[in-house]
Amino acid sequence: MDIQQQQEQGEPVNELENFFNISFDSAARDQLRQIALWAKICSITSICGYLIELYLWLFGQSRFFSVGGGVLEVLLNLLVIGGGATINYFLFRFARAVSRGVQNMDALHVNSGFNILRLYFKAAGILVIFILSLVFLAFVGFLLSDLQRMQ
Amino acid sequence: MDNTIELPKTELLEMNLDYDGGQTLQEAVRWSKFLAIASIAGMGLLFLLFAGYGSYYIAVNGQELSSALGIVWLVLIAILIYFAAWIVAAIVLLRFSRQVKRGISHQDQTLFNRGLKSLKITFVILGIISSLTLLLTLYSIISTNFFN
Numbered sequence: 001m002d003i004q005q006q007q008e009q010g011e012p013v014n015e016l017e018n019f020f021n022i023s024f025d026s027a028a029r030d031q032l033r034q035i036a037l038w039a040k041i042c043s044i045t046s047i048c049g050y051l052i053e054l055y056l057w058l059f060g061q062s063r064f065f066s067v068g069g070g071v072l073e074v075l076l077n078l079l080v081i082g083g084g085a086t087i088n089y090f091l092f093r094f095a096r097a098v099s100r101g102v103q104n105m106d107a108l109h110v111n112s113g114f115n116i117l118r119l120y121f122k123a124a125g126i127l128v129i130f131i132l133s134l135v136f137l138a139f140v141g142f143l144l145s146d147l148q149r150m151q
Numbered sequence: 152m153d154n155t156i157e158l159p160k161t162e163l164l165e166m167n168l169d170y171d172g173g174q175t176l177q178e179a180v181r182w183s184k185f186l187a188i189a190s191i192a193g194m195g196l197l198f199l200l201f202a203g204y205g206s207y208y209i210a211v212n213g214q215e216l217s218s219a220l221g222i223v224w225l226v227l228i229a230i231l232i233y234f235a236a237w238i239v240a241a242i243v244l245l246r247f248s249r250q251v252k253r254g255i256s257h258q259d260q261t262l263f264n265r266g267l268k269s270l271k272i273t274f275v276i277l278g279i280i281s282s283l284t285l286l287l288t289l290y291s292i293i294s295t296n297f298f299n
Contacts, residue, residue, distance in 0.1 A: 021258040022173070024166040028260075031267035038274035045281040052288055101166075111172025118175045121182035128186060132193035139200055150211075 024102075024110060032102050032110065039095035046088040050081050057081070076134070083127045090120035173255060184248040190241035198234040201227070233280070240276040243269050 024032065057077050094116040101109030168176065205227040209220070247269035254263030 022168040022255060022260060022263050024168070025260065025264075027264050028267055029166070031264060031271055035267065035271045035274055038271060038278045042274055042278040042281050045278070045285045049281065049285045049288055052285075052292070056292075105166060107166035107169060107172070110166065111169050111175070114172050114179055115175040118179035118182060121179050121186055125182050125186040125189060128189050128193065132189065132197075135197065136193075139197075143204065 024107065029102050032098050036095040036099035036102065039091050040099070043088040043092035043095060047085055047092070050085040050088070053077075054081050079127075079130060079134075083123070083130075087120055087123045087127060090116055090123060094120055168255075176251065177255060180248045180252050183244055184252075187241045187245035187248065191238055191245070194234050194237045194241065198231060198238065201230055201234065205230075236276060236280055240273050240280070243276065244273045247273060 094113050097109050097113035097116060101107065101111075101113060209223060209227075247266050250262050250266030250269055253259070254261075254266050
């Protein structure tokens with residue numbers, strides 16, 4: 001009987017009972033191993049990309065966000081590069097914790113990995129809202145200026 | 152009298168999702184659901200904007216760009232594929248959140264494992280996207296610094 005059925009029937013719900021019935025069996029461990037591998041690839045390549053963008057922004061000629069210099073440019077670059085690098089660091093920590101947990105058959109590491117995954121999704125969700133609204137605003141601005149230019 | 156309870160060896164070695172792990176996983180699932188929905192909506196909107204504006208731009212400036220029209224189409228299609236890959240990753244992430252949430256509430260190990268598989272597919276897609284982006288960035292740096 002699941003929690004929803006128990007709640008519908010007015011029976012006391014013991015959430016502890018539920019979690020203990022879920023285990024990391026061999027299939028789950030195999031999936032976790034591959035998740036950790038791909039999460040590591042994803043985080044390392046992304047962090048390398050952000051480091052290159054940081055270098056180009058500080059010392060190079062091309063800029064990731066070039067809006068005529070000033071505070072806005074610094075803020076945009078810090079938001080995208082800093083935010084992106086931070087969430088990918090969370091992803092790297094998740095991958096490291098999960099791979100260590102699976103390797104040593106230690107559920108504590110895997111469970112702490114899920115805590116880091118929660119932080120990763122939380123930070124990524126907030127960053128996605130910021131970036132999508134910025135991109136949308138930039139696109140509307142570009143569209144309006146293009147229409148003005150054509151008239 | 153022997154009071155010891157003999158457990159199978161596999162059970163002793165079994166790793167379980169503990170209470171804290173389960174709670175944090177459920178919160179992670181909630182945030183991943185939000186992230187997936189925001190990504191699908193945002194990327195879908197951008198996909199439509201780029202598809203609409205791109206074809207409009209080519210229709211208006213098509214004659215001026217006649218020599219480079221092939222490259223413009225290629226770039227437009229590449230951008231659209233990029234957005235489509237993000238949308239697919241977000242859909243699979245949404246599936247992960249649904250399956251893991253249902254797996255925990257129904258105590259269904261198979262559903263939970265399927266959820267983990269969906270998370271793996273999400274990270275595979277994201278890993279390929281980020282690797283390609285890194286390669287493209289490196290290529291553009293090399294081509295602008297050494298071939299110009």
